[in-house]
Amino acid sequence: MSEPILEVTDLRRLFDVSKPWLERVVAREPRQLLTAVDEVSFTINKGETFALVGESGSGKSTVAKMVVGLLGPSGGRVRFAGVPEGQRPRPGMVQMIFQDPYASLNPRWRVADIIAEPMIVTGTRKDAASRAARVAELLTLVGLSPKDGDKYPHQFSGGQRQRIAIARALSSEPEFIVCDEPTSALDVSVQAQILNLMRELQERLGLTYLFISHNLAVVRHMAHRIGVMYLGRLVEVQESDALFLAPKHPYTRLLIDAVPNLAEIGRDRVPVQGEVPSPINPPSGCTFHPRCPIAMPVCSRERPAFRDGAACHALAPQTVAAE
């Protein structure tokens, strides 16, 4: 777990959310751009799980899409180890597991064909017999029976479908898998099965995961390192244990505190007020300052630099002293 497999530098993505051209010209309105992701940098080491957490609209899925190449970045770079500047990694080296196993499997295809498809597309196995053998192997690997290959997706439950989606992701022999909310659509007992399976596969196959989730407990269970996102920016990146024991950024603290916990029965709390602001018109300075319990005057003026794993003015002694 030493050398980096992925390096993301200053990633940025804008979306055009302007009204249609004619309406805009008639009303004399300018173009309107939404910054979904800005100044996001992180590295992921081989064999580890790096998680991105955040509430809706924090840009975590947009980062995931840029990493796999489904979206082009508006700025910054995504570089995989050993891949020359400006090129994509070999086909099939990066794969993705999606949230909804009901939407991500083609209902008209047999499971065996679904799983074999990446091998055909990436050309890893050219003859049908070796593909069939590999499909059977993969089905067993994810805890299904090789006979299940003849069935259609509707014959499986949500958890089994997610197993099929994992088998498909593994069929092109990837090194890096982006998992976008892989268990959010599943019930807890089934979620436990899938999380356990994903960790087993990581150990056996030496996979690296970029794990996207809004569920902190799931992230805690899966990730070695965690990045917390708020309104398109990384506010904190830390080792998983350190993040939960000693969160640095006030937003991380808020997030951890907001999760209802089985250990605290009947807890009364004072929740932080306010909601995530609209990314179309984000607050000035540190975007978290309107909700921050320890905000200082400087927070609404200047954007804090990312230093020692977190982006917060309160963590810079000089700034605190000057206030």
Added chain:
Amino acid sequence: MTEKPVLEVKGLTLDFATRRGTLRALDGVSFTIGRGEVLGVVGESGAGKSLTGTAIIGLVERPGRITGGEIRLNGQRIDNLPPKEMRAIRGRKIGMIFQDPLTSLNPVFRIGDQLTETLQAHLPLSKAEARQRAIELLIEVGIPAPEKRIDGYPHEFSGGMRQRVVIALALAAGPDLIVADEPTTALDVSVQAQIITLLKRLCRTRGTSVMLITHDMGVIAETADRVAVMYAGRIAEIGPVADVIRHPRHPYARGLMGAIPALDTRVKRLTQISGSMPRLDSIPKGCAFQPRCTMAIPRCSLERPELVQAGASRAACWLANAETEVPA
């Protein structure tokens, strides 16, 4: 509890008539909710928790039909009332909060109009009085500048604020019971915390009882007094929330607690329950959980266990009292 319960459900059975025969979605569900009590109902999809809520508010749709048991509100039987009388109870005596605040508010009416309509339908108020009352309700649920916001449309509110409006609507006529079906599932965690706190505070000050339906055990732990764990249309275990969470008696409840990843500790492997919940057309004989149960005995596949007292809770398991306690 010597006081009469607000809600009494006894042997509630609900069937769906389909072309391929009758499916039993709820099978002998019994529980009570006392005054001012919050009963949490948890279970995975298809366990019948939402259906129980729907049956209580009398909104079961065809081909579903209540075929057995009774539901009593303050002692009055409400499951066999004609639709017109039920409509007078719904909103007045029983308030409802649904998962998605965007679909439970009418997008083309101002929220003030929706509130005053509800108020005037159930209480003898003039238009001006109803509006005044609506503003008070909005203050109570924590909407800033209610005099201005009352004339806004639902789309002008954020998700959390919309759910506050829905809570105001549910509380409008001062009901005895609120059925809240996944009230925070569509919200982000920080907003979820606000809504839970609000719901708890309002019920405490008004003495309203709540049936809180959710799949999130954490929400239950923080909010509920008692909890019912449902599985395949039946209650597997019911008891005080601390007992069910720390010392679950039913193997399913135990598996469920172990399957939830915790924030404070990281385990190597989560407890997993193999398989998934049976479909309604193939519920096994005997105990419905028996095929997935690690401690099943021959009796489990022959006879169905009823709820029996086990510690402070009641569990539907032949081994409920035979178990050694598993440390939490």
